[in-house]
Amino acid sequence: MKIQTKYYAVLRERLGKTSEEFELPQGSTVTDFLEKLRQVYAGVLGDLFEGGGLKTGFALALNGESLDKSLWASTRLKDGDVVVILPPIAGGLPEAGQPHAPLALILACVGLLHN
Amino acid sequence: MRKDYWLDVCRCVMDIPESGVYGKGELDFMRLFQGVVARVSDGSCGAAAFFMGIVKRRGRGEVGVEKLFMESYEEHANKALKRICDEVMAEYRLKFVGIWHLVGMLEVGEPVVLVAAAGENRDEVFRGLRTAVERYKREPALFKKEVYIDGTEKWLEGA
Numbered sequence: 001m002k003i004q005t006k007y008y009a010v011l012r013e014r015l016g017k018t019s020e021e022f023e024l025p026q027g028s029t030v031t032d033f034l035e036k037l038r039q040v041y042a043g044v045l046g047d048l049f050e051g052g053g054l055k056t057g058f059a060l061a062l063n064g065e066s067l068d069k070s071l072w073a074s075t076r077l078k079d080g081d082v083v084v085i086l087p088p089i090a091g092g093l094p095e096a097g098q099p100h101a102p103l104a105l106i107l108a109c110v111g112l113l114h115n
Numbered sequence: 116m117r118k119d120y121w122l123d124v125c126r127c128v129m130d131i132p133e134s135g136v137y138g139k140g141e142l143d144f145m146r147l148f149q150g151v152v153a154r155v156s157d158g159s160c161g162a163a164a165f166f167m168g169i170v171k172r173r174g175r176g177e178v179g180v181e182k183l184f185m186e187s188y189e190e191h192a193n194k195a196l197k198r199i200c201d202e203v204m205a206e207y208r209l210k211f212v213g214i215w216h217l218v219g220m221l222e223v224g225e226p227v228v229l230v231a232a233a234g235e236n237r238d239e240v241f242r243g244l245r246t247a248v249e250r251y252k253r254e255p256a257l258f259k260k261e262v263y264i265d266g267t268e269k270w271l272e273g274a
Contacts, residue, residue: 008188009258010270057272061256064190084188086256088272 001026001079003033009087014044030060030072033083048085057088131213134200135193136257139219144229147215155233160210162240163233166248170221174261176269184260184268185218185227192216192255199250207243209234214251220262 006019022036031052038049048055053069060067061084067075077083131150132142148165155163174180200212211233221227230251232244262268 006188008256009186009260012186061188061191064188064194066191066195066254084191084256086188086191087258087270089253089255089257 001028001077003028003077004080004082005033005037006082006084008084011045011048011085011087015041024077028077030062030067030075030077030083033077034060034072037085054085059086059089060084061086132215133193134196134212134214136187136189136196136216136218136255139217139221142215142217144215144226147229148231151211151213151231151233155211159235160233161235162237163211163231164237164240164244165232166228166230166244167226168228168230170223170225170227172223174263175271176261176263176267178263178265178267180223180261181264182223182262183221183227184262185216185221186258186260187216187218188256192257195255196251199247199254203232203243203247203250206246207232207234207239209239209243212243212247214247216251216255216257218257 001024003022003024004019005022007015007017012018022033022040024032024036034049034053037045048058050056053072054060060069060072062075062077063082066086131147131154144167151165152163170180170183172179196214196216200214203209204212209232211231213231214228216228217226228251230244230247232240232247234240234243259271260268261271
């Protein structure tokens with residue numbers, strides 16, 4: 001079966017491509033897909049893999065939805081599925097003493113009625 | 116404020132684009148702002164609050180930021196942003212929540228994201244806005260690279 005993948009951010013830059021298709025045996029799981037990728041790109045992406053999975057901070061999406069790591073080994077892929085490795089998602093840095101400080105500013109609060 | 120201000124605003128109502136990621140130049144944040152205000156001016160809302168994220172000079176490198184490059188896995192990011200809006204609306208009983216995020220190369224000082232929340236009471240509106248902001252930073256597949264004034268660059272990790 002054919003499994004599609006797309007590359008973003010650091011993966012796209014390292015591989016010099018935005019997408020690719022892999023041929024995997026019927027019944028393959030998400031973990032099998034990752035192993036295939038690790039084998040094919042051991043030299044370029046080797047440092048992104050860790051203990052049979054992905055390095056901390058990296059996640060994975062199946063057909064546009066995040067897939068929890070605990071399900072990778074048990075999730076069987078189907079022909080045409082799209083598996084995407086998600087590089088670390090970068091929000092703003094927390095500021096001192098304020099664990100979830102917004103990046104910028106509250107632009108406006110419009111009092112419309114009696115609030 | 117002029118009595119006909121809101122009528123003027125309503126006249127420039129546009130179809131508010133769906134929450135999601137858009138290329139630079141595809142969105143006019145000020146028109147979007149006006150569109151949201153017009154949308155929530157039907158009497159059902161007592162407050163509307165907006166958060167605008169702006170590209171800042173101080174980044175995570177040793178030198179200042181020159182530009183910010185935003186990239187997304189659009190299918191994932193669009194689903195995630197819509198889900199955040201739906202869930203925040205339900206959680207805080209709001210009338211409207213929207214998140215619009217730009218991708219592409221952005222200059223320091225340029226707006227990169229607009230988050231809007233509106234509802235009956237300001238307390239729920241502020242809390243809902245804060246939750247929507249914190250969630251958009253963690254959940255959608257949006258990837259950020261800082262380009263520094265010395266020409267170096269770095270993909271950022273971690274919320």
